[in-house]
Amino acid sequence: MSLVEERISYDELEELISWINHIHGFDFSGYSRASLKRRVTRIMDLHHLDLVDLKGILVNDYVFFEEFLVQVTVNVTEMFRDPSFFRSVKEKVMPYLSSFPRVKVWNAGCSTGEELYSFAILLKLEGLLDRSFLYGTDINPRVLEKAKAGVYPLSNMKQYSENYLHTGYSGSLADFYVAQYDAATINNELKKNTLFSVHNLVSDRAFNEFQIVSCRNVLIYFNTDLQKRVIQLFYDSLCPFGFLCLGAKESLRAFDVTGKFRSVDKYENLYQKIG
Amino acid sequence: MKTCIKKLANWDNTILEKAAKARVLLLGGSAGSSRLIFDLIEQLPGDFPLPVIVIIHRSRKFKSEIEKLLDSKSALSVSLAEDKTKLRQGNVYFAPPDYHLLLEPDETFTLDYSEPVFFSRPSIDSTFVSVSDVYQDRVVAVLLSGANADGAEGLSYIQARNGIVIIQDPADAEVRTMPESAISLCKDALILTDESIFAFIKSITKE
Ligand SMILES: C[S@@+](CC[C@H](N)C(=O)[O-])C[C@H]1O[C@@H](n2cnc3c(N)ncnc32)[C@H](O)[C@@H]1O
Numbered sequence: 001m002s003l004v005e006e007r008i009s010y011d012e013l014e015e016l017i018s019w020i021n022h023i024h025g026f027d028f029s030g031y032s033r034a035s036l037k038r039r040v041t042r043i044m045d046l047h048h049l050d051l052v053d054l055k056g057i058l059v060n061d062y063v064f065f066e067e068f069l070v071q072v073t074v075n076v077t078e079m080f081r082d083p084s085f086f087r088s089v090k091e092k093v094m095p096y097l098s099s100f101p102r103v104k105v106w107n108a109g110c111s112t113g114e115e116l117y118s119f120a121i122l123l124k125l126e127g128l129l130d131r132s133f134l135y136g137t138d139i140n141p142r143v144l145e146k147a148k149a150g151v152y153p154l155s156n157m158k159q160y161s162e163n164y165l166h167t168g169y170s171g172s173l174a175d176f177y178v179a180q181y182d183a184a185t186i187n188n189e190l191k192k193n194t195l196f197s198v199h200n201l202v203s204d205r206a207f208n209e210f211q212i213v214s215c216r217n218v219l220i221y222f223n224t225d226l227q228k229r230v231i232q233l234f235y236d237s238l239c240p241f242g243f244l245c246l247g248a249k250e251s252l253r254a255f256d257v258t259g260k261f262r263s264v265d266k267y268e269n270l271y272q273k274i275g
Numbered sequence: 276m277k278t279c280i281k282k283l284a285n286w287d288n289t290i291l292e293k294a295a296k297a298r299v300l301l302l303g304g305s306a307g308s309s310r311l312i313f314d315l316i317e318q319l320p321g322d323f324p325l326p327v328i329v330i331i332h333r334s335r336k337f338k339s340e341i342e343k344l345l346d347s348k349s350a351l352s353v354s355l356a357e358d359k360t361k362l363r364q365g366n367v368y369f370a371p372p373d374y375h376l377l378l379e380p381d382e383t384f385t386l387d388y389s390e391p392v393f394f395s396r397p398s399i400d401s402t403f404v405s406v407s408d409v410y411q412d413r414v415v416a417v418l419l420s421g422a423n424a425d426g427a428e429g430l431s432y433i434q435a436r437n438g439i440v441i442i443q444d445p446a447d448a449e450v451r452t453m454p455e456s457a458i459s460l461c462k463d464a465l466i467l468t469d470e471s472i473f474a475f476i477k478s479i480t481k482e
Contacts, residue, residue: 034377
């Protein structure tokens with residue numbers, strides 16, 4: 001196949017979306033099409049499949065669907081990604097949290113767990129970890145397995161440590177993992193109060209009440225309608241004066257949230273529930 | 276809005292006619308390309324008929340103020356592309372550092388945090404391909420100086436859909452790798468000197 005061939009057209013993509021919903025009960029209709037098209041194209045290239053093959057495999061092979069799910073969504077993540085965001089959480093959210101008897105954090109779209117453990121480290125450094133609980137959710141069972149294990153390639157730690165240095169906390173990231181051969185294992189202490197489970201932002205409901213909901217770099221993959229619904233879900237999941245954390249390129253600006261959220265840091269897209 | 280091309284003697288008429296029907300101008304480059312891109316943006320008139328999308332490789336470590344600076348110097352409005360906003364004439368959009376920039380069929384932007392392409396995020400290829408999917412042959416794409424092969428595949432994708440494909444003459448490029456990689460993939464590309472690139476783009480005017 002040549003590089004310039006279109007593997008799947010937008011019309012064919014629509015068919016595939018309704019087809020996947022029909023067979024696997026997975027609804028991608030609220031996802032950004034350009035990103036989906038790019039991912040599906042990549043999967044077809046990787047596995048040398050044309051559209052007919054792809055459909056055939058998806059209908060017959062449930063294991064492949066799991067693989068498809070992993071590859072069609074973007075799971076790229078880092079510890080302390082956007083250090084300035086974590087600095088802002090340190091300065092603007094952490095002081096507030098001490099007034100809550102318990103701190104429950106929901107990391108929605110947590111991927112392989114790096115973001116959740118970053119929050120756990122923050123809470124540890126603030127002396128809040130013992131009365132905290134962190135829930136990590138994602139649609140991908142496979143990334144959740146990795147999140148639970150908390151074992152990452154040691155080679156990634158260089159970038160993560162650099163990120164950590166820019167958060168403004170003292171010490172080093174190495175205080176929080178054990179390096180062995182080429183793997184870094186997150187300290188058990190940080191894993192103690194965590195739970196990872198499957199939750200689909202498209203179809204599942206609020207399941208608890210949280211002081212912090214962090215959902216970063218997930219909304220960009222959704223269209224505006226779905227974004228709106230998910231923001232309502234977060235609103236419903238937050239306690240009064242709880243905090244919502246979005247990604248560096250995700251804001252509530254396009255939505256009317258007056259009386260619901262106030263902006264805590266407009267550069268880092270940090271919000272607080274007010275109504 | 277209908278656009279037309281001022282007659283330029285030594286260019287083939289069909290290219291000029293094709294450019295007149297374009298819906299977007301794409302500029303891609305890496306090492307050694309920014310000077311040319313900034314000059315061009317400063318010189319484009321306020322009524323330049325095509326929205327402009329710029330993809331330059333840059334490090335996420337440096338929060339760049341370049342869009343603000345250019346915005347004050349250009350007659351067009353210059354900004355970082357924002358997720359889910361609509362592409363509009365009168366604007367120059369830069370791909371934000373650390374995200375790929377894609378265009379949706381409804382002409383809104385999507386930012387994408389998937390793996391870097393050629394160690395680059397944003398990547399030129401991913402933007403070029405997604406814009407081509409939306410506008411087909413109504414694309415003018417320019418690829419400039421750079422130190423890797425990003426952009427070549429995107430350009431050949433645009434070429435296969437009959438868009439206009441322009442590559443900076445490697446002799447004029449500070450770093451030749453990017454234009455040379457593209458030339459080897461795009462047999463029918465226009466290979467232009469800096470001067471001709473300026474002339475060609477500025478010849479796209481309102482009727
Ligand atoms: C780019 S990662 C973000 C990881 C991390 N939050 C960060 O910012 O680094 C996006 C994650 O969203 C997950 N995701 C996509 N659709 C989802 C949905 N409908 N419900 C829950 N998670 C979803 C993907 O599986 C992926 O792990």
